[in-house]
Amino acid sequence: MAGASEKGLNALGVADIRDGLTAGDFTALEVTEASLAAAEAASDLNAFITLTPEIARERAKASDDRRAKGAALGPLDGVPVAVKDLFCTEGVLTTAASHILDGFVPAYESTVSANLRDAGAVMIGKTNLDEFAMGSSNMTSYYEPVKNPWVGPNGEDLVPGGSSGGSATAVAAQICPAALGTDTGGSIRQPASLCGIVGMKPTYGRCSRWGIVAFASSLDQAGPFARSVKDAALMLGVMAGNDPKDSTSAPNDVPDFEAALAGGVKGLRVGIPAEYTMDGMPAEIQALWDQGAEWLKAQGAEIKPVSLPHTKYALPAYYIVAPAEASSNLARYDGVRYGLRVEGETLDEMYANTRGEGFGAEVRRRVMIGTYVLSAGYYDAYYVKAQKVRTRILEDFTKAFQDVDVLLTPTAPNAAFPVGAKMDDPIAMYLNDVFTVPANLAGLPGISVPAGLDKDGLPLGLQLVGKPFDEATLFRCAQALEEAADFTALPKYLGGQG
């Protein structure tokens, strides 16, 4: 393990592991054991709901066997990954961090996690999340909150963001080099920003949604977390692709995203949307955003002001559309076919008892909002109105992308906040996604890149938003930001140092 010993196996990224395995510096089983040990050592972070050491060791050994025969499968063969517990995994407990899915063991594997498995990736466990991916802090998990590996200036525990907080924490704490998340309104990008790592939401339709516990079907999209843009690109290349089992999955070819990283940003037109300057946003986030534009300009990009006039309406439109779709999707949790059942005298009573007890407060809130806005007499006033506003938001982006190739914005309006904060004010919590929700409403790809630290030494990300199915340009621009930012700070808790 000479090549790896200087850095330590846990600090290696996806590409590093691929190269080390290819060179024979270490085995997939060694990398996997280091990952499992790090997960155990960092159990206090509560990043995982279920660890899968037996599956991990079995897949790592199979990977080593393939490689010994000269039949390695590609960049992810033998690479440990964590999977958000929203992806159904065959034979492995899948909870969506909800009480209502108690004991649910799927008989099938989600397409995206199957794509990873079939490419040789080694699943080490299922990560914690906000219940049914509804939250921006991981506080709504039935399995208790996740802690951010970064800590506050006075040592206080911070949230990792959400909803994919466990996956973000697992990658930031160097438990594994990459992880799967899902992003309905910012659930990959916001935790990536709060944990100081890269998080990517692809274009709607790029990855199959089949086998992912559905939250809001017109917005949900799977994506990767990693500690570098290149590693995120390698992950997406394996995750993405058309799937006949998801009729919204796009038939587009998946480009070689790693190859697309070369080329730089000379001549690239980068839009700065005026409406993303929010009242009350910390000055250091504005300064970092300005710095990001300067970095890209210095590398030859053309910086252009653009306008997205309906930006302020994205969040309220989202909080009609997403709960409406959730109320419909979550109707399936009825105590009949799987998970929790709380008995009642009648069938209706059993449904209501099961759902009243099985859903946490935020999920009940959103299902009831969604039920209300879809109910007779309110459907047009709320739901159809929100869908029309969504059209306006999409038009804003379409117009802006006539003049620019990508948009640069902050990822989140704040750094990581203390565990327990914002819980008594749902709208304050929702505002965490103010910069990420518009891309979901318009179906556009977005990526968060760690770009700097705030006054308390906590990470802040910058977001790039691209044209539909132009993740290649997004990755290329993100890598330019990454090189200029040279973000090397590390969190307090690193699993590999347990």
Add this chain to the structure above:
Amino acid sequence: MSLDKNDVRRVAFLARIRVEEDDLQPVAEDLNNIIAWVEQLSEVDTDGVQPLTSVEAMAMPKREDKVTDGGDPDRVLGNAPDRVGDFYAVPKVVD
């Protein structure tokens, strides 16, 4: 528009979520905060605008209408809280 206790009772029934009588008022206030906040959408001029139901330009893919999977009741029923033979079991619906 705002919800009162009766509205919450009706929505809770539609959503099949048990809400205790004492909780109806606090839940109404909680939901009203959010409803009042989303009301700002009324400021947006949406005259003549089509509602967006899908961001994708593509047409719905079609496939041949044939059975591709199934015939495995034990796999399907494997997570059932209660089953009788090859059926899910629920409380009695008809007397």
